[in-house]
Amino acid sequence: MATPTLALVLDLIRTSGPISRVELAAHSGLTPATITNTVRELLAGGLVRETGRRPVAVGSPRRLLDLAPDAWYAVGVQLSRSTITTVVTDFTGRRLVSAQSPGVGDGTVQATLTTLAAHVEHLLASAAVPRKRVLGLGLVTHGPQDRERGMILTAQPTPAWQRFPLSTTLNELLSLPVLLENDATAAAISEQWTGALGVGTFGVVWVSGSGIGGGVVLNGEAFGGPIANPVEIGHVPLDPSSTLCACGNRGCAEVTAGPAAVVAQAVADPLQQGRLRLSGRPEDTLNDFERLAVAADRGDRWALALLRTSADRLADAVVTLMNLFDLDTVVLSGPAMVTAGPLYAEAATRAAERGALARLLRPVKILLSPDAATAAAVGGALVVLRSPLAHAEPPAVPEKNVSPLTT
Amino acid sequence: MATPTLALVLDLIRTSGPISRVELAAHSGLTPATITNTVRELLAGGLVRETGRRPVAVGSPRRLLDLAPDAWYAVGVQLSRSTITTVVTDFTGRRLVSAQSPGVGDGTVQATLTTLAAHVEHLLASAAVPRKRVLGLGLVTHGPQDRERGMILTAQPTPAWQRFPLSTTLNELLSLPVLLENDATAAAISEQWTGALGVGTFGVVWVSGSGIGGGVVLNGEAFGGPIANPVEIGHVPLDPSSTLCACGNRGCAEVTAGPAAVVAQAVADPLQQGRLRLSGRPEDTLNDFERLAVAADRGDRWALALLRTSADRLADAVVTLMNLFDLDTVVLSGPAMVTAGPLYAEAATRAAERGALARLLRPVKILLSPDAATAAAVGGALVVLRSPLAHAEPPAVPEKNVSPLTT
Structure with a gap:
């Protein structure tokens, strides 16, 4: 076949x-x-x-x-500076277990991956998943990537990660096939799979502690791009008067609107840093951003103003995505959107109703992912389960191993 | 079949x-x-x-x-405020005749289309094309469009054109099927057909007297967009401190970098307007821009500085297109690029080599269309010739009518 x-x-x-x-x-x-x-x-x-x-x-x-849910299982890992999110799913993509662990620290990449591999083995054991039926691991990171070689191409989260053979190393540590995928594309695949949107064509803007990414699904298929790094919505020049980004452009959404930029602005004022109890350490970006979002949500005007400026800039990126891919629907997702999501969705809705050209033909919709924190990790597992790897006949396993999962 | x-x-x-x-x-x-x-x-x-x-x-x-070159013929018309470009091609897409006529003036739309129809009939007669084998007319305009209804959705070139039934009216005037297409997409189709690029995946940025558009070809297929208006690269917010565009966004490439913006800046200084002999009338935008480009080319520093600023902003749009569609090749095309092209290509190359993420995996290329002035009109004819309309058997025609073209 x-x-x-x-x-x-x-x-x-x-x-x-x-x-x-x-x-x-x-x-x-x-x-x-x-x-x-x-x-x-x-x-x-x-x-x-x-x-x-x-x-x-x-x-x-x-x-x-x-x-058949127990035909295969897969691991999804979403890696970032702030947090590592790991999930194990069955063949249907249903999450069996998930866990958060500390993000990428200052240790060597090899040490981080060795710890990660041990963590994955532990999760697989706790899910009582038959090891022979674990099809592979989907590793999800920010782009740009060299997917074929399993590498990140930029010096993020730290220079040591640039062009480090991530997939090969994890494959050796776990004896599992490892597929590398972009975080926002993985989140888009996860949204498409849940089917909750009710449409087969939409964009995703993914906001994590370490950056901003984009994914597009067209007629049910993730837009993969002719090379390897499509929809880099975090890295398009949006403001010529703004900061230079590591990507080479000026005023990217990531450096003007991303959580790290928001937190950097906040901690630049020691009074506010103290008042809002912000750490300011790179590995705490997501936590700090979350504190700001909670404060804004409780009516803190200073935090609210900061987030609104960021939300307006991210809204420009959302409109750019809509006008280039001809989209009427965009989903905001990612761990940074768990609390701040409604505020960002409101700004993006305003911008889309004013500037998204699709509005001239259809209503435009900005939605929040119901699974903003872990959608990308689940998408990583789905990438493995949807790959040709899954077309093999699953090996036989002793009945007792399977039973905890089939009940 | x-x-x-x-x-x-x-x-x-x-x-x-x-x-x-x-x-x-x-x-x-x-x-x-x-x-x-x-x-x-x-x-x-x-x-x-x-x-x-x-x-x-x-x-x-x-x-x-x-x-068979004489199986079918098609008409391509590219409509803009400055100029109307009309071509007649044979079934292979080869141009038999082409003509420029004055652009859309202040008369009624009906009057403009009536004149255009007479012009088309005249061109068909001068090409000695058998009328029965004229398959249809590809009408090419700026977006956003409602392609199904054959309408332009915005109030450009003038409010009277917004939602006017262009395709239906031309169809009645000429008794020919009329297909509406986006100018930049048509230019992209034309580039793909000539095959001169040697690649099947690339972007086109189309700069005409009336605006800036984008087209993308992926593996030989024009990206059509899920609704009708993809790759609106002229209408993405690139500068929050800049002018509001008619599309609803602030700092679009069209209002910051487009020929009309450049000419508006130039004529704002009466001394320069006089010195460079610029008309400043909307219908003369392309001519005025051409004068500025010629002056810059001859070393006029004032004109050069003006164009360089515009070129740098257009370069941001080029990088945005590359980073969202994951492209390593972009072609600059359109009548405004005939003389100014090299200057714009140079700025875009600099920006792409600095900020296009594809550079991390492959060399990036910014090229100039060899047929910048008429590529979109030829693309309009190709849209008709590539449509299912062309799958019918061509009607028999008397030998004598065909002979001038088959020699």
């Missing part, structure tokens, strides 16, 4: 299951014969199972198909 | 012909059997012809296929 066909059918079952063969043919545009053959192969391989029947007006009830 | 297959094969022959069936299968990814059947249908319909044989190392020579 052709890989694209298998992948398409598996993805449709993942996002729309339980689903009948008739619906699969209708949604995929594939012929009934191709669906029959593909589903037969998926059932035989243990990737899909029949989960019941749905009565129809005329004829016999339709048998419904769903992914 | 499925329309996408026919379209794919026709397009491959258009861009790569003369080409053999073996090469068609290799380039398209279609099976040899599908190629054989499709080509048989195209030969029988008179859309394609055999044009000779190419010897190969082993076996019989391969018969070569090319489009």
Whole structure:
């Protein structure tokens, strides 16, 4: 069976299951014969199972198909300066366990990855997941990346990370395939998979402690870009009078609107730093930003003014994304949006209703991710589960290992 | 035969012909059997012809296929405030005649379109093209558009043009199908068809007298956008301290870097306006800009400084396009780039080498269109010739009408 066909059918079952063969043919545009053959192969391989029947007006009830949750498992890791978020999901993308650990410190990259690998082994053990069925690890970081070589291309979070062979090292430590993905693209894949948006075409602006990224899904497919680093919405010049960014441009959203910029402005005033109990250390950016967001939420005018300026600048980036990709829907996601999200969404909505050209044809929508903190890590696991790696037949495992998860 | 297959094969022959069936299968990814059947249908319909044989190392020579130039003809019209450019092309996209006429004046839209229709009839007659084989007219304007309804959505060039039924009116005047397309996208299609770039993935920034547009070609396909108005690079906020644009955003490339903005700055100084003999009337924007470009080219420091500021701002837009679509190649095109092009390309190259993220993986290239003035009009004709309209069998025409073109 052709890989694209298998992948398409598996993805449709993942996002729309339980689903009948008739619906699969209708949604995929594939012929009934191709669906029959593909589903037969998926059932035989243990990737899909029949989960019941749905009565129809005329004829016999339709048998419904769903992914076999225990066919494969995957690990998703979202790495940043502030926090490392790790999830383990089953084949359907459902999160079994998740954990936050301290972000990338000043130690060597090798030491950070060794600690991370131990953490992953611990999580896998606590989820009682059969190790043989762990398909791989999706490593999610800021861009730009060299995905083929599994490297970050810039000197962030620290210069030691630039062009360090991340995927190869983690692969050796864990004996698992490691796929590198952009954080915002992973978040977009996660949004698409949950299907909560109800649309197949949208953008994601991802705001984490370490930066701002973008992802675009067009007709259900993440826009991958011809090279490797699409939708770098955090790195487009938005203000010629502003600061130079490490990327080479002036006034990028990341240096004008990103959490690190907001926190830097706040701690520049020692009085405010003390009053709002901000650490100001790079590894505490997300915590500090969260404190500011909580203060703003409670009516602190100084914090509110600071966040509003940042939100207006991020809104410019949102409109840029909409006008270049012709989008009417953008989701704000990322750990920095957990508390500050509504304030940023409000500013982006104002800007989109004023300047997004899609408004001339349709209503425009700015939404908040329901899973802002961990969407990218879950997306990392989904990248692995949606890859051709998952088309192999899962190995047999002793019954007792599987039982904690199938109950 | 499925329309996408026919379209794919026709397009491959258009861009790569003369080409053999073996090469068609290799380039398209279609099976040899599908190629054989499709080509048989195209030969029988008179859309394609055999044009000779190419010897190969082993076996019989391969018969070569090319489009039948006289199968269909198309008209391309690029409309702007300054100029209307009209071309007639044969089925291969080769320009038979082209003409410039005065741009959109202050008369009614109906009057402008009536004059345009008469002009088109005149051009078709002078090209001695059999009227029955004129497939349609591709009307190319700035965006945003409602392509389905054939309308411009903004109050440019004048308020009377907003939501006026352009396609329907021209269709009634000429009894020809009229397809509306974005100017920059049309220019991108034209660049892709000439194949001179040698790459299938690139961006186009289109600078005309009336504005700035963007087009993106990904793997040989123009990025069409999920709604109708992709890559509006002239309308993204690039400078929060700058002027408000009609689109709703502040500091768009169009109001900070576009020819109209440059000319407005120049004529704001009566001394310079007189010295450089600038008209300052909206319909003369392109001429005035051209005068400034010629002056700068001859070493006029004042004009040079003005253009350099504009070029630096347009360079920001170029980098934005590259970083969102993950591009390493951008072509500058449009009538405003005929003389000023090298200066703008130089600024964009500097900005791209400093801030385009693709540079971290590959060399970045900013190129000038070899056909900057008329690329969009030719693209308009190509939109018609590449549409499913062209899959019909061309009607028979008396031999004498065809002869002037087949010699």
